[in-house]
Amino acid sequence: MSLPHAILTALLEKPSSGLELTRRFDKSIGYFWSATHQQIYRELGKLETEGFIRTLPAEQSARGQKKNYEVLPAGRAELARWTAAAQDPKPQRDVLLLRLRAAAVVGTAGLEDDLRRHLELHRRQLAKYQEIERRDFPPDRGAPQDRLRHLVLRAGIDLETFWTQWLARAVAEVAELPTEGRD
């Protein structure tokens, strides 16, 4: 039950239409909670009937007609409640680690290329995050909101750093393995 709260957060930061939200989910919030436009429209409908958001007036509703949403007090309250509520961490799920584990059984043939590709992808993402940090978070000590957003970005940077280092190591190890680890 996180998508509705991601949307509430985004709408509080700035009232938007469904498509604008979709675009904003392609960066910023979307870096750690992605969503497609279908999901977003579905969820906007629910949030509206629940009384958490409403369409800004002066817009008639019709297919293909832009609708701007804003958060109602009930929506803000719900977001505050959810933010403070205890939640257990979801169990990890990582395909790449699973594949390495499988490779220990069926061999590493063909795996190295994809490891290199992932390494490159993570390097790019890391560079993107570092660019954002340089641009949006100068030396430090901003408003509380900025300090929290910076903290979130730091998590992204540190995670990508971890992956690039780990993948570099994985590539090296796989490369120097006896050519086939069959069985």
Place this chain on the structure above:
Amino acid sequence: MSLPHAILTALLEKPSSGLELTRRFDKSIGYFWSATHQQIYRELGKLETEGFIRTLPAEQSARGQKKNYEVLPAGRAELARWTAAAQDPKPQRDVLLLRLRAAAVVGTAGLEDDLRRHLELHRRQLAKYQEIERRDFPPDRGAPQDRLRHLVLRAGIDLETFWTQWLARAVAEVAELPTEGRD
């Protein structure tokens, strides 16, 4: 489409019944690919009709009667194919980061406790992984399989290390924030 391959890997390591698999998914493979017994039974059924696994003979099938599965050659081939196939990384999804982002908008009231709780959980998980490393992976240079499994464990250790460090920092920052960051 990863659960069937997780199961194939587990069954190659050791033929098992559904419940045994469920238990093994509570550790080891389950550390990065969890599954409930309902999922596992459903998937075992599919894998059997697809000809990837079969029940070991000398067991009649009846409700409540134990069934042991083993992987067939086609199953091993499918696992090797999947392991080598290129796969794009799935977009990140992390509730905790989302909550911090929301807290930047609605305030951090009530959040610190849960951050501390998560920190403690990650510390425990880290200790568990380190214990496994001490027990199962002495100084190094084992068989190729062991090197790969050790690599996977290292990922777990490094990830938990990241989270403990980041959460410690997050707790500190939230604690020293002006008591309410409302709007």
Place this chain on the structure above:
DNA sequence: AGGATCATGTAACCGGTTACATGATTCG
């Protein structure tokens, strides 16, 4: 007028989650 693109949707599917059912075995 016609094509691109903006904008909002519908429908079908799939994997993971939760709740519940039921038979077999073991132990006091």
Place this chain on the structure above:
DNA sequence: CGAATCATGTAACCGGTTACATGATCCT
């Protein structure tokens, strides 16, 4: 015998994914 536990399932639901539909607007 009865309770606990081992073991295998069924059913309903829910969020995320993929494919497709359709109206409005802008630009040439």
